[in-house]
Amino acid sequence: MGKKELKFNSKAIHGGQQPDAAYGAVMPPIYQTSTYAQPTPGGHKGYEYSRGANPTRTALENAVASLENGKFGMAFGSGMAAIDGVMKLLEPGDEVICTSDLYGGSYRLFKGIYEKFGIKFRFSEMVDMDELSSHINAKTKLIWVETPTNPLMNIVDIKAVSEITEANKLLLAVDNTFATPYLQRPLELGADIVMHSATKYLAGHSDVVVGALVVNEKTLADRLYFIQKSSGAICGPMDSFLTLRGIKTLHVRMQRHCENGELVANYLENHPKIDTVYWPGFEHHPQHKVAKAQMSGFGGMISFVPKGGKYEDAIQIVEKLRIFTLAESLGGVESLVGHPASMSHGSIPKEEREKKGVVDALIRLSVGIEDVEDLIADLEQALK
Ligand code: PLP
Numbered sequence: 001m002g003k004k005e006l007k008f009n010s011k012a013i014h015g016g017q018q019p020d021a022a023y024g025a026v027m028p029p030i031y032q033t034s035t036y037a038q039p040t041p042g043g044h045k046g047y048e049y050s051r052g053a054n055p056t057r058t059a060l061e062n063a064v065a066s067l068e069n070g071k072f073g074m075a076f077g078s079g080m081a082a083i084d085g086v087m088k089l090l091e092p093g094d095e096v097i098c099t100s101d102l103y104g105g106s107y108r109l110f111k112g113i114y115e116k117f118g119i120k121f122r123f124s125e126m127v128d129m130d131e132l133s134s135h136i137n138a139k140t141k142l143i144w145v146e147t148p149t150n151p152l153m154n155i156v157d158i159k160a161v162s163e164i165t166e167a168n169k170l171l172l173a174v175d176n177t178f179a180t181p182y183l184q185r186p187l188e189l190g191a192d193i194v195m196h197s198a199t200k201y202l203a204g205h206s207d208v209v210v211g212a213l214v215v216n217e218k219t220l221a222d223r224l225y226f227i228q229k230s231s232g233a234i235c236g237p238m239d240s241f242l243t244l245r246g247i248k249t250l251h252v253r254m255q256r257h258c259e260n261g262e263l264v265a266n267y268l269e270n271h272p273k274i275d276t277v278y279w280p281g282f283e284h285h286p287q288h289k290v291a292k293a294q295m296s297g298f299g300g301m302i303s304f305v306p307k308g309g310k311y312e313d314a315i316q317i318v319e320k321l322r323i324f325t326l327a328e329s330l331g332g333v334e335s336l337v338g339h340p341a342s343m344s345h346g347s348i349p350k351e352e353r354e355k356k357g358v359v360d361a362l363i364r365l366s367v368g369i370e371d372v373e374d375l376i377a378d379l380e381q382a383l384k
Helices: 008-014 055-067 079-087 104-112 129-133 158-167 218-231 237-247 250-269 288-294 311-320 350-356 372-383
Strands: 072-076 095-099 120-124 140-146 171-175 193-197 211-215 274-278 301-306 336-338 363-366
Touching: 008 055, 008 250, 055 072, 055 211, 055 237, 072 079, 072 218, 079 104, 079 193, 079 211, 079 218, 095 104, 129 158, 140 158, 158 171, 211 218, 250 274, 250 301, 250 372, 301 311, 311 363, 311 372
Parallel strands: 095 120, 095 140, 140 171, 171 193
Antiparallel strands: 072 211, 193 211, 274 301, 301 363, 336 363
């Protein structure tokens, strides 16, 4: 059986990889080199200079592409560098439509940097497809989707948006950081580009900052490889190795993140001191049906607002948690808690942030893979 036909869990371990040609090393060696000896000018074994390509990075790029069921992968020095690479496909005057509930760093890159270069960003909840279509004009080139969204766990119907991008000849890019290819594969739903902050679930151990893109179309891949090589925001060999090692347990980690996530979400939902819990697995979640159709599970990301919606209460809770560590980021084996208004989404102006629902009392959990009884006991003592 060729590796292309392997099922997902086997692909997490073997996808896009083979033992190293030199000595048969089962794990791709860390090719910690900037350059490669050439017997004659231009005569090389596929690697000339590590900004262009590096064998450890290639192994990671192939593995991520294999998991997303895509043909071409690119690994970057961070998720933001990967998003930056996509934005460099655009030209001054072009317009982008983005999900309105967006990771704060993406918002900062779009509004703080690319707007300066003449690119216009419009925002849509992407729940009503007619409303989304109303933003399209002759200048629109790209639709940027985040689903589930960070931090409100809204769900965008990727297939429905892809019908719009196809009809209007636009590119569709999906930030698949929260779901991972274990739960959702946007290319299979009609997306042109999948993006990852591999820092999170893909690498899974909170020890690297890495980004990735996966595409199926050769011309688009060539344009992105050109940008990657020209701008140089590449993933180094050591981080490529660590991310690859993390990916080998993605499926077992994700399974536990989903199990723990469901138990924690239900615990919070039934807690008298909590008002709203955001988690796409609830039947009452407004886009639950879409989530069920396009995802194979609901993940371990949960946001909630304590009863009364007071900022002071939220701060007390995050400070009292012991196993949930108060820290930026998500998707590692350990449970983390964040306060989006002052942390991950602090770069969005308050008025704009609150309009989207990212209120000062919102708390975000990245539920890890510890014993769930310990996680719930930790929440219980903090909520007292
Ligand atoms: N996209 C999402 C959904 C994120 O949560 C993040 C980081 O938190 C990023 C992109 C940016 O990735 P990185 O921090 O690896 O640059």
